[in-house]
Amino acid sequence: MTKYICSICNKTYPIQETRWKCECGGLLDLEKSTGNSQIDHWTSHPSIWRYASSMDAGDDLTGWPSITLGEGQTPLLVLDEDRPNTFVKVEYMMPTLSFKDRGAAVLVTLAKKLSAKKMIADSSGNAGTAIAAYSARAGIECDVYVSADTSPKKLAQIQAHGANVKAIKGTREDVAAAAHLAVEEEQVFYASHVYNPYFYEGTKTYAFEIFEQLKKAPDTLIVPVGNGTLVLGVYYGFKELLEAKKIDRLPKIVAIQAENCAPLAKAFENQELVAKPVKNRGTLAEGIAIAAPARSKQILEAIRATEGTIITFGEEAIAEARSKLAAKGFYVEITSAINYAGYLEYSESKDEAVIIPLCGAGIKSN
């Protein structure tokens, strides 16, 4: 059986419904069972589940057929004919219209296996939406803690699935604290995209799909970063491909933050190992405005390991990039426009293979 392992003191724990951090306060990862990802056992299923053999703790996840909503296998498209090596990965073509479905499908499959009756999530929007949909599919009660100023469209989406919205006035950190308190009091499953390492087994599939679609590793991955669910997922995925000798080097991760809430960019620039919390000064990119990312150490390590970087953008660049993408036929939520802003600033040569994720659908935000 797979176990949780503390990222600080290495203590291990059985996978249990109410366990979400170490007694020492450390974040939990999954103890690697084999060390070699079973890449040669991928199937032809048209979803993230074709990669089930490469998910750590796959034996806890065999219940996926009753939970899946068809997540994954999103299109990889050339954005402009005159730049044939620049691709967009259309992650908004997902059951709940964002890439968070990759992780939520895996997390809720685990909750079902553990016979959870109720789960609690906290989110700035899309993770809550995804957890709400999959918990409905699984027949598990769900409370989603959100900031009181989350986009009304995302709140409507969460409520449509029958989840209870708990709107908290205050910062994103206040929302998380309210959720942690409720999890402790109610002793229920914490469906956290930040703390629960199973979520990353889902976001890993983003890397596997790109590898299959391009038939090689790209040179550069533009990746937005708040709590780092996509950064860590792509890093783990490509690292496994490298270890299995399917690719010969890691693609560079160029991570993107909003200038008005950029703790990771600041730590990267100052060559610090852990990000210090910042004050969120407010940004259109609400989905990545995380002032105190819990996994900052792992995120910074991942970006450095790929010889990548972190760049930031102001509000004007974000708004402009959204219009430019829409003018090409791609309607993304405002948070996601920052990825294209990142590409426009970063793009170095026409020959370089670059992937820009379109993480959330346009109708999710104003």
Ligand SMILES: *Cc1c(COP(=O)(O)O)cnc(C)c1O
């Ligand atoms: C969740 C999300 C991101 C990435 O955020 P992380 O917190 O780093 O996982 C980016 N864009 C959108 C639209 C999102 O929903």
Ligand SMILES: [Zn+2]
């Ligand atoms: Zn510990």
